[in-house]
Amino acid sequence: MPTRILLVGAGAIGAFYGSRLACAPNTAVSALCRSSYKAVKANGFKVTSPNYGDSMFRPEHTFGSPDEAKQAALSWDYLLVATKALPDVNDDSTLLEGLVGPETSIVLVQNGLGVEEPYRKRFPKASILSAVTIASAVQPNHGSITHNRWTRISIGPYLPHLDSGSTTAEPSDDTATQKNSRLVELLKAGGIADAELYDHAGLQFVRWHKIAINAAMNPSSVLSGGTGNQEMSTDPELSRHLLAVMNEVLETAPKVLGKPLPPKLASAERILGSTKKNSSGSKPSMQIDWEKGNRLELEVILGNPIRIARDKGIEMPRLQSMYALLRKAQENREQAKESKL
Numbered sequence: 001m002p003t004r005i006l007l008v009g010a011g012a013i014g015a016f017y018g019s020r021l022a023c024a025p026n027t028a029v030s031a032l033c034r035s036s037y038k039a040v041k042a043n044g045f046k047v048t049s050p051n052y053g054d055s056m057f058r059p060e061h062t063f064g065s066p067d068e069a070k071q072a073a074l075s076w077d078y079l080l081v082a083t084k085a086l087p088d089v090n091d092d093s094t095l096l097e098g099l100v101g102p103e104t105s106i107v108l109v110q111n112g113l114g115v116e117e118p119y120r121k122r123f124p125k126a127s128i129l130s131a132v133t134i135a136s137a138v139q140p141n142h143g144s145i146t147h148n149r150w151t152r153i154s155i156g157p158y159l160p161h162l163d164s165g166s167t168t169a170e171p172s173d174d175t176a177t178q179k180n181s182r183l184v185e186l187l188k189a190g191g192i193a194d195a196e197l198y199d200h201a202g203l204q205f206v207r208w209h210k211i212a213i214n215a216a217m218n219p220s221s222v223l224s225g226g227t228g229n230q231e232m233s234t235d236p237e238l239s240r241h242l243l244a245v246m247n248e249v250l251e252t253a254p255k256v257l258g259k260p261l262p263p264k265l266a267s268a269e270r271i272l273g274s275t276k277k278n279s280s281g282s283k284p285s286m287q288i289d290w291e292k293g294n295r296l297e298l299e300v301i302l303g304n305p306i307r308i309a310r311d312k313g314i315e316m317p318r319l320q321s322m323y324a325l326l327r328k329a330q331e332n333r334e335q336a337k338e339s340k341l
């Protein structure tokens, strides 16, 4: 039997990593699509990448709805979720109803903090793997994926009971850890050399570290009227703001997680230095979503970090200001859209 993987949200990131996993031996990758269903069912995915060249990736099965996936009655080893994380809009954990069996691991490849919780609450017995990627990919047309650069994906089992000070492992922890190692092996076999294995605590640090980048760059671009990454990092006032936001996150993370930040994670100064050198003209994904009129990943990038820190008695004033402003701007825009209908 092959290792069966279903992509839930086969957009830029889901289809890119899916196309690599499909190259690993004895692996069958299927896709649950939404608006790209017809294009993918007819032609599969065309993936272009500076690392892997141009390739076609035909899913074993292409489903147009969660019900269709359920009716296939297949047993999934991994459900790889790579939808945009928008808990204020949809609870995407409902998409997995009827697909999670005793052998299934749920893999969340999404930005943000707290993305695992809706899945843990709905599927308390399932093993959940949490993944953070540094990559740049887009889906310019249905079924066409352009991978631009970077392939780093860090994955760890999500075992939040270990956070509460208890060192008592649960029997299912070993399964999650083994499934995690296996997924990293599959990604490496598919050519992702920088797939990285973490334990629960290590991966949560990686999530906070990525939040430092996303909470600084993404809302600042929208609030500054669409400034690109490099221009923000070289502007005298904006660059001070970015550094201060990143440091606010990097100083909060150890207080929340109860351990010092691992030294291998880059400092705010180093992140800013490499952004200054990024001459690709890139803009943060939140700005691109704002331009398209899409809902923003505000809750997982700003709201959840603020709330998680506040629960521990810590305020994050720079994040809070940006969150309050953008939340209202988004709300006003949604109301304006509705009043036009």
Ligand SMILES: NC(=O)C1=CN([C@@H]2O[C@H](COP(=O)(O)OP(=O)(O)OC[C@H]3O[C@@H](n4cnc5c(N)ncnc54)[C@H](OP(=O)(O)O)[C@@H]3O)[C@@H](O)[C@H]2O)C=CC1
Pocket (backbone or CB within 6 Å): 008, 009, 010, 011, 012, 013, 014, 032, 033, 034, 035, 036, 082, 083, 084, 085, 095, 109, 110, 111, 133, 134, 135, 136, 137, 138, 139, 285, 297
């Ligand atoms: N793109 C990148 O370079 C990076 C992205 N990330 C993170 O990865 C995650 C995924 O981002 P990205 O791949 O860019 O997003 P995309 O918008 O490209 O892909 C999301 C996909 O999920 C699909 N989807 C959403 N809801 C459903 C549903 N109910 N049923 C079936 N399919 C659904 C969307 O379909 P539809 O087209 O119909 O909306 C879309 O194809 C985000 O959290 C993002 O922040 C992290 C690092 C880099």
Ligand SMILES: CC(C)(CO)C(=O)C(=O)O
Pocket (backbone or CB within 6 Å): 213, 214, 217, 218, 229, 283, 284, 285, 286
């Ligand atoms: C590239 C980067 C770090 C810019 O903020 C990003 O992750 C995004 O656009 O969402």
